[in-house]
Amino acid sequence: MGKYNKPLKAYENPEFLNSSDARIIRMLSEFIQPQTKFRKHKIVDTIVFFGSARLKSKKESLAEYNKFKVMNPKVPTFAEKLRFAQRQVEMSKYYEDAVELSKRLTEWSMNLGTHSNRFIICTGGGPGIMEAANKGAKLAGGFSIGLNISIPFEQYVNKYVTKDLGFEFHYFFMRKFWFAYLAKCLIVFPGGFGTMDEMFEILTLIQTGKIKKKMLLVVYDERYWKEVINIEALIQHGVINKEDLNHFTYCNDIDQAFKLITRHFEKYYLKPGDVENGEPKINLK
Secondary structure (H helix, E strand, O other): OOOOOOOOOHHHOHHHHOOHHHHHHHHHHHHHHHHHHHHHOOEOOEEEEEOOOOOOOHHHHHHHHHHHHHOOOOOOOHHHHHHHHHHHHHHHHHHHHHHHHHHHHHHHHHOOOOOOEOOEEEEOOOOOHHHHHHHHHHHOOOOEEEEEEOOOOOOOOOOOOOHHHEEEEOOHHHHHHHHHHOEEEEEEOOOOHHHHHHHHHHHHHHHOOOOOOOOEEEEEOHHHHHHHOOHHHHHHOOOOOHHHHHHOEEEOOHHHHHHHHHHHHHHHOOOHHHEEOOEEOOOOO
């Protein structure tokens, strides 16, 4: 008799695990793995930073701009590239602001004196504003989370994410779940399609009552956002109510944002009645 070929167990079979039939298992994996690590590190809740992946630090932006000083102005597209480089230097302000705001919020949260880790900085894990927020948390000596997504561009986890708290998602919806589930505050810095998608999804969940907790949505830099999105026109056309503007708050500088966020937490999440046996009582609805 020939040697019996023992079949692989289903959970050890790569062909099955990567099949369409096992998709639900892969989805569950992207729910369970983050949950396990958040519990391991006693992470109770988060502050999420959204914003453009394309923005760079002031140092990097100036370095790119300075390259044009040695270029021949007669080179095709020179003027266009120069204007873009100039704009990137201007936009680097948001990168630097995200670093500082994240640093201050992390220092504040680390001084709360709880055994659990509260109000941990969370981003999409990539470059730009995401990198800036993770950097600020690291400069303060705190944890930060990176919920990365596998896409053709911007798919690396930046170096400032806490090593054991960097995740790689395949499913956008599961990544978005983890953005919203632990968040007590979301800060939306200037960005493009992805940032708008994330902001409007959260706004929709708040508007429809699917998010029941006291979620603070901070939209950073009123001038930028009112230039790129005409919210007032939505009211004029009757597709949203004026009261819907109460679902978010504009902030225009670091001090204003820091005060608004910390006061919101103190009012809703750090009251004496919210502590039980030295630890906060958690309601993640």
